[in-house]
Amino acid sequence: MKKLLTGNEAIAQGAWEAGVSYASAYPGTPSTEILENIAEFKADIIAEWAPNEKVALETAIGASVIGARSLAAMKMVGVNVAADPLFSFAYSGVNGGMVLVSGDDPGCHSSQNEQDNRNYAKFAKIAMVEPSDSQEAKDMVKSALEISEQFDTPVLMRITTRICHSKSIVEIGERENVAKKAYERDVQKYDLVPATARKRRVAVEERMNKLKAFTETTELNRVEWNDKKIGIVTSGIAYQYAQEVFGATASYLKLGFTYPLPIEKIRAFAAQVGTLYVVEELEPYMEEQIKAAGIACIGKEKIPAIGELTPDIVAIALKGEHIPCAEPDMALVVGRPPLLCAGCPHRGFFYELSKVKNLMITGDIGCYSLGGNAPLNAKDTCICMGASISMGHGVQKILNRIGSETRTVAVIGDSTFFHSGMTSLLHVAYNRSNTVMCIMDNRITGMTGHQENPGTGFTLQGMPTKEADIPAIVRALGIDALRVVNPLDLKEVREALAWALSLDEPAVIITRWPCVLKKHSEADKKEFGDYMGTCRVDEAKCIGCKMCVKTGCPALRFDKAAKKVSIDAGQCVGCKICLQVCPVKAISKVGE
């Protein structure tokens, strides 16, 4: 049977077919849907959201060591979080096959950098595969697990946004039930104390030699002969772009197994073609190794290393083609940045925060990063998951040292708090700075599309579970000053901020209200009630002051000619933030 699948869906299908028994991940675009789809195979695969990528990888390592085939998935920056276990697992090796899927994001569609995680395979000295469409993504999960078991190595599967989120046709297969391997205690392999690590270090190099032989012969690396004037070495999505641009006018060495590279195969290919191009997205990962082997090639001299490749970029770079296109009048185009949704519980908090003077606001990763956009403008920094709190502490300590009156407010979401904010908060409590920390608990992992987390009361596969109690965690970590507020009540937020900023000790404000798009659980219904409705503007009363518009709600429309505000009933959910900021009480909630 054929299906049209995204790369992420295909990887899930591949994991099921290849006998994976355990999979774990932390959500992150573009990789999120891998685990969501694996979770559907409830009878055969244990699929779990981990609080962060390090935990996800470590649980998958545990499953592998005890003898099961396992998979961990994460976005590329998540591999940084998981790098600690990865580099040592590279030494111990596997028992059941283990594949780590890294979803890279060239072009930073949804990320804070565009690191090229192919470098991790080389750095950690582990095998790597790179699919170039959904069929390959599915098939390569199986290949990766077989390679993992044959060579005793974790395997990195490196994919990119366009593999993850592009659909192509996939032939669906059946599950191969792979029996769990026996586990035998082997401290010389799995207990990486220094004496063991030194021996395993040698084993890693022996493995590398075997992989170097394997990469020269595997069918994952194939030659497609056409015209020989141009030869192209390529991998991943870049293969598709090269084919699109050159078609049968060039020959291809299409690499699916890209660490270690098949240097001799490349050398033989290069010898038979006129000009050798290396077409790869982001870093000159292959090009540098090819040039180091003394093989002449052209790569990043012509192809940009910054941003996503597209067929037209490859065509312009290598063929010097001018591609005629329809010409827009950009004077008629206004930017369309993403916005906090109408009814977003973060809006009221950011509105009040934006009004406080003399603040430095350290932000974090999630929907609430949009609180930094106009008109709220309530953010100074964003670096990585969890950094809001720890950075805020560093800022505040220095400000206090120099006698500055400026205060620091750190803003972090519930899932990000569980991910890596808890240790940061422990640091603040331990080292005592008067940083104000706001945990914006919207009862779900929002930005990636509503995944359960330790605070929601449910697991990935729908099991009701013990709900992590954020106030109890905060207190247990050493915070005495704590308030939980309703972020839709501006007065409550305003007073909590003033209170926290008046203290000379670390303080935490938790805003607790569900994401406006969240499907409410029974517990949510009980706690938050049915608050949805619509607000309306009394045009006679509206003075056109635009105070409400400064909340940045997309349901509010300001008519410049009439100098009046109106509310789009299709978007408004009746959160009443605008109603609270209107100085002339021109806004009311229908039915109240």
Add this chain to the structure above:
Amino acid sequence: MTEVKSILMVGVGGQGTILAGKILSMGLMTAGFDVKMSEVHGMAQRGGSVSNQVRFGEKVFSPIIGKGQADILVAFEKMEAMRWLEYLKPAGKVVVNDFQIPSGPILIGSCDYPENILESLATKAHTTAIRAGEIAAQIGNPRGMNLVLLGALVKGMELTHIDFEAEIAKNVKPATLKLNIEAFRAGVAALEK
């Protein structure tokens, strides 16, 4: 080898471009074409500009469309038509929904929604404007705007011989099927005029 065709659907997060693209792609696959479809998730969903790209033919390589490569640009919102216009072939077609969604800078009053977009588009490419919102509302299915635009797209690409209605049936709730089919047919009819 039949030429690969490229369809670019653009709009604003939440307008239903992804569902329209899914129905289109599945119909093309069932009709025997190789198909690839690409979309961007995550940050772009929060009211941002979104695109959905579908390519089909005997053998498709790239899932994404380069500048100057789209055969048809279907814009669910008119300013988005202009934003994405450079992806269209000079001889390509534009089907634009005469519908505007103000973006953040417009909502807060720092600039106005641009005027005369449709007129400007018409001078730059073969453009057909339809009022998909009104058409959908007339048949009692105000949320069916995306199906109206899918119908217009299918007509615009001369793909009416493919049974997309069967694919619609697989992708919408049974209770809304009749209204969605009507929206789709109204979209086809809108481009026949």
